[in-house]
Amino acid sequence: MPTEPRWLNPREDRAWRAFKHAGHQLDVSLSRHLLQDSGLTQADYEVLAVLSGNSIDRMPARELCAALSWEKSRLSHQIRGMQQRGLIAREPNPDDARSVLICLLPAGRRAIEDAAPAHVEHVRRQFIDLFTPAELDTLATLGERALRHLADEPFGEGPLDPDETPAQR
Amino acid sequence: MPTEPRWLNPREDRAWRAFKHAGHQLDVSLSRHLLQDSGLTQADYEVLAVLSGNSIDRMPARELCAALSWEKSRLSHQIRGMQQRGLIAREPNPDDARSVLICLLPAGRRAIEDAAPAHVEHVRRQFIDLFTPAELDTLATLGERALRHLADEPFGEGPLDPDETPAQR
DNA sequence: GAGCTATGGTTGAGGAATCAACCATTTATG
DNA sequence: CATAAATGGTTGATTCCTCAACCATAGCTC
Numbered sequence: 001m002p003t004e005p006r007w008l009n010p011r012e013d014r015a016w017r018a019f020k021h022a023g024h025q026l027d028v029s030l031s032r033h034l035l036q037d038s039g040l041t042q043a044d045y046e047v048l049a050v051l052s053g054n055s056i057d058r059m060p061a062r063e064l065c066a067a068l069s070w071e072k073s074r075l076s077h078q079i080r081g082m083q084q085r086g087l088i089a090r091e092p093n094p095d096d097a098r099s100v101l102i103c104l105l106p107a108g109r110r111a112i113e114d115a116a117p118a119h120v121e122h123v124r125r126q127f128i129d130l131f132t133p134a135e136l137d138t139l140a141t142l143g144e145r146a147l148r149h150l151a152d153e154p155f156g157e158g159p160l161d162p163d164e165t166p167a168q169r
Numbered sequence: 170m171p172t173e174p175r176w177l178n179p180r181e182d183r184a185w186r187a188f189k190h191a192g193h194q195l196d197v198s199l200s201r202h203l204l205q206d207s208g209l210t211q212a213d214y215e216v217l218a219v220l221s222g223n224s225i226d227r228m229p230a231r232e233l234c235a236a237l238s239w240e241k242s243r244l245s246h247q248i249r250g251m252q253q254r255g256l257i258a259r260e261p262n263p264d265d266a267r268s269v270l271i272c273l274l275p276a277g278r279r280a281i282e283d284a285a286p287a288h289v290e291h292v293r294r295q296f297i298d299l300f301t302p303a304e305l306d307t308l309a310t311l312g313e314r315a316l317r318h319l320a321d322e323p324f325g326e327g328p329l330d331p332d333e334t335p336a337q338r
Numbered sequence: 339g340a341g342c343t344a345t346g347g348t349t350g351a352g353g354a355a356t357c358a359a360c361c362a363t364t365t366a367t368g
Numbered sequence: 369c370a371t372a373a374a375t376g377g378t379t380g381a382t383t384c385c386t387c388a389a390c391c392a393t394a395g396c397t398c
Contacts, residue, residue, distance in 0.1 A: 268363095
């Protein structure tokens with residue numbers, strides 16, 4: 001049974017603050033750099049990364065959502081912008097008339113290939129290089145433990161589309 | 170000299186993904202719970218926490234900004250909303266006519282006192298309780314290392330108000 | 339195969355954070 | 369002391385994300 005005081009003790013508080021703050025600041029810094037020297041948003045980058053990573057340059061929107069852990073509406077909005085900039089295209093999915101295939105266009109591939117080196121470099125400088133291999137493993141282990149726990153949360157997952165709530169009548 | 174390949178190796182990639190993803194998911198989950206059972210945003214909560222924590226129930230906006238690592242404009246917008254909800258008040262600062270004192274109102278104190286127990290509880294369940302004391306110390310140490318490094322970044326800090334850029338003419 | 343329900347996706351409104359521009363006051367410089 | 373620069377805050381536009389509502393197609397079940 002875990003301890004249950006109303007507040008965090010100093011050790012707990014320190015860990016919690018450091019973790020939270022570090023993650024956030026890292027995120028801010030990396031997005032800023034990414035945008036600055038490639039014109040891509042983190043969101044843009046992640047989409048292109050999945051699309052270009054999976055060796056097939058097209059995939060149904062639903063799969064992209066799952067891969068990114070995004071809501072479908074977010075992807076939809078995001079895609080619209082990227083399409084206008086010529087990075088990707090939409091195509092009807094022959095296997096399912098409701099579905100849409102998101103296709104990586106040459107410009108999109110070029111965009112991420114241009115952006116990646118500098119971005120990876122920043123991830124190294126601001127994260128990887130600060131830790132020993134053993135420390136990296138520790139971070140991975142602890143992070144994954146938290147993720148596993150969150151995944152089990154009853155209320156935790158799923159943006160709960162009103163459509164998708166369990167039958168109410 | 171750190172290794173410099175164009176991509177992250179599997180160990181690095183695992184650590185980076187786990188860290189990033191865990192931080193984000195944790196954040197999402199905690200905000201959702203907080204809002205759900207107290208009606209407060211994370212932003213609301215943080216403001217109230219600083220204000221109620223420092224034993225003096227009022228402080229200049231500038232100090233609040235610093236304590237939160239927020240931009241001044243963000244605080245300004247945030248404060249407007251909280252003022253309308255009667256959680257805090259603004260008062261002129263007798264020491265500096267440009268400045269504004271942000272004051273914690275009774276309703277604000279009540280709000281965070283009501284919200285805190287459940288919130289702390291969630292932080293425990295989803296973070297603290299997953300780790301041993303030694304692991305918590307490790308997380309604190311590693312997180313702080315990252316923060317220190319980010320703080321030194323030449324371009325990293327400060328939203329660079331155009332006003333505040335080094336003299337340009 | 340008619341009528342549910344579930345699924346894939348789009349849209350529009352609203353909230354939250356950022357950015358640029360601005361105003362007022364204070365401090366530094368000559 | 370007059371003026372320039374720096375500081376504390378506010379505001380409005382913009383972008384990004386979430387939510388709720390919606391449409392169309394697919395899959396069941398009878």
